[in-house]
Amino acid sequence: MGTEPSPINPVNLTAEIHYAGFWMRFWAYLADLIIIGSLTRIFVSSIFKALGGGYVDYSFFSxxxxxxxxxxxxxxxLMTRYFGQTLGKMIFGLQVISLKDDKLTWGTLIFREFIGRFISKFTSIGYILVxxxxxxxxxxxxxxxxTVVMTRR
Structure with a gap:
C-alpha cells in the first residue's frame, strides 16, 4: 500500500524521469500562447470598450x-505555482519541477518566469538548449x- 511518487517532488522521483524535449515544450507553449492571446484580447478589449473607447491601442507602452x-x-x-503546469502543459502531459527543492517556491517561479524567460526570449540559444x-x-x-518532465507517456 505504498504511495505513488509525485512528479512535483524531485526527492521522490525515481530513475524513470522523462524530461520533456524541445518539441513537446514548444507545442505546450504554443497552446498557452493561443489560450492567453484569446483570453487577453477578449478581456482587455472588453475593459477598454466598457471605459468608452472603441479602439484599443496596442502600442509598446500603452x-x-x-x-x-x-x-x-x-x-x-500562478498556474505553475498552484498546479505545477499551465493549461498547455496539462494538454501535453508536462510539469515543471524544481531540481533543488521539494516544491516550486515563489522565488523560483518569479525568477524563472520573469528574469529567466526575459533573458531566454532575447537570446536565441535560451530555448535551443532544451x-x-x-x-x-x-x-x-x-x-x-x-526542468520540465513528462507526467504521462
Whole structure:
C-alpha cells in the first residue's frame, strides 16, 4: 500500500524521469500562447470598450499592452505555482519541477518566469538548449534550477 511518487517532488522521483524535449515544450507553449492571446484580447478589449473607447491601442507602452503583459506573466506564475503546469502543459502531459527543492517556491517561479524567460526570449540559444542539454533545460530553467518532465507517456 505504498504511495505513488509525485512528479512535483524531485526527492521522490525515481530513475524513470522523462524530461520533456524541445518539441513537446514548444507545442505546450504554443497552446498557452493561443489560450492567453484569446483570453487577453477578449478581456482587455472588453475593459477598454466598457471605459468608452472603441479602439484599443496596442502600442509598446500603452495601458492595453501593459495589461496584456501582466496577464501573460501572471498566467505562467500562478498556474505553475498552484498546479505545477499551465493549461498547455496539462494538454501535453508536462510539469515543471524544481531540481533543488521539494516544491516550486515563489522565488523560483518569479525568477524563472520573469528574469529567466526575459533573458531566454532575447537570446536565441535560451530555448535551443532544451534540445541539447541532458535534463532538457532552457536557459530560464538553468537559472531557476528547474526542468520540465513528462507526467504521462
Amino acid at each position: 495601458p492595453a499592452t501593459i495589461l496584456e503583459v501582466t496577464i501573460f506573466y501572471l498566467y505562467f506564475v 534540445g541539447i542539454l541532458p535534463k532538457k533545460q532552457g536557459l530560464h530553467d538553468i537559472f531557476a534550477d528547474t
